[in-house]
Amino acid sequence: MTNHLLSIEELGADGIREVLQLSHTFVEVSARAIPRVPALRGKTLAWLFYEDSTRTRLSFETAAKRLSADTMNFSVGSSSVNKGESLRDTVETISAMGVDCIVVRHGSSGVPWRIREWTDASVINAGDGWHQHPTQALLDCFTIEQRLGPLDGRHVAIVGDIKHSRVARSNVEAFTALGADVTLVGPRTLLPPSLDGWPCKVSHDLDAVVPSADVVYLLRMQNERMNEALVPSMREYSMGYGMTMERVGALADHALVMHPGPMNRGVEIAPEVADLDRAVMVDQVRNGVAVRMAVLYLLLGSGVELPVEGV
Amino acid sequence: MAERERRMSPPFGGVFLARSEVLSESDMTRALRRIAHEIIEANHGLDDVVLVGLQTGGIWLAEAVASHLAEIEGVQPPVGTIDVALYRDDIGLRPVMPEAVTHIPVDLTNKVVVLVDDVLFTGRTIRAALDAVTDFGRPRAVQLAVMIDRGHRELPIRPDFVGKNLPTKRSEAVDVHRGGVDIGEVQK
CATH class of the missing domain: 3.40.50.1370 (Aspartate/ornithine carbamoyltransferase)
Incomplete structure (x- = not known):
């Protein structure tokens, strides 16, 4: 065997x-x-x-x-x-x-x-x-449960380039298998064409999702995607889907910010957000x-x- | 031996059927109290003594010995727990899973470590425990306390403190629990 x-x-x-x-x-x-x-x-x-x-x-x-x-x-x-x-x-x-x-x-x-x-x-x-990318999903589950206790009933928002992300696919499966609710957040161009069979919700408005999230999981915005014109500009992406200090203010006190790395500070995550205690990248x-x-x-x-x- | 290993692997894979009681609960309490006295006597007190219980059967015994020691001497030595699964020599030969997180509260360098387990049989678990302990420092001495020594050693290991020497057949099984000690067979 x-x-x-x-x-x-x-x-x-x-x-x-x-x-x-x-x-x-x-x-x-x-x-x-x-x-x-x-x-x-x-x-x-x-x-x-x-x-x-x-x-x-x-x-x-x-x-x-x-x-x-x-x-x-x-x-x-x-x-x-x-x-x-x-x-x-x-x-x-x-x-x-x-x-x-x-x-x-x-x-x-x-x-x-x-x-x-x-x-x-x-x-x-x-x-x-x-x-x-199963080991990434496992270490993310472990990190969340270490900080927040069981994932069951928690709400995880996965934000950014879902379409090209193996991390998103593995993590959606792992989080939902452990009983969490998952919302995918991103512009239409960065979501898969069909989400049939994905056990999660979809939103294009990060500000609407942040207040109810226990975890905001940011994906790396890949520069090479810019050439495909999937987002108008990095600046615009950052305004719509970047984790800024303003958005951190709308988070629940216990909520975590996660990122699989490597981070683009200033794109999907503001530099000062990445250094907060609730940003658990080092734990990951x-x-x-x-x-x-x-x-x-x-x-x-x-x-x-x-x-x-x-x- | 860890509960999960006991369930999964021969000769323990099966249901333990007790044939007769070897020690009653009060017999065992007296044995633990004697062991506590012997530990104090052998070490001229409790200076530098650290008790380390082996997962899973040795954990509560180590705590029981520690509370007797506290009663007798007025101070309780530090108590740790150790899971030796990752140090075993039969990994790959049968299922071996760690049962619980190891917890050693102090640096073991220059301490007198008293390993505590329920049953001493082949000695292989203790061999693994000696390797594991070494990863937490260099103790001045390591001693071994067991509730039951049932013989059939496969390694040159002997206990320092014994609750009861119990001659057994290899096919028999010994179960140490809070209510006493039973000998019997494992029904596969």
């Missing part, structure tokens, strides 16, 4: 709770003077990153080291991107070296599912196209290591079959 983490949907509500519960153990481990346990000694993990990533790869790397696992960095030339055959060859080569887990990021949706067919190793999706990064340790231990060490739903 090989375990994988490909999407929040496949992990299911029970699987999410299992990861979150176990993450507390690794928060404690990470806080020790010697933040390392021997749990995954002898296991080898390979990073297969076809897209740039600093924080996610570093976070996984730190998580693996704190579990005493060995890591292999496979630098992927951009030339082999999207060539099905060479991707398969790469995966088979890595597998032949005897890795226990492949952590993959790829620009095309669905790639981790293909990789799963080509290897006996566990596969972790560290982001595939616009599709899924810190918890990211613990949550990824929990995922790695569950998949590779625990011997526990992850609950799988909706497959």
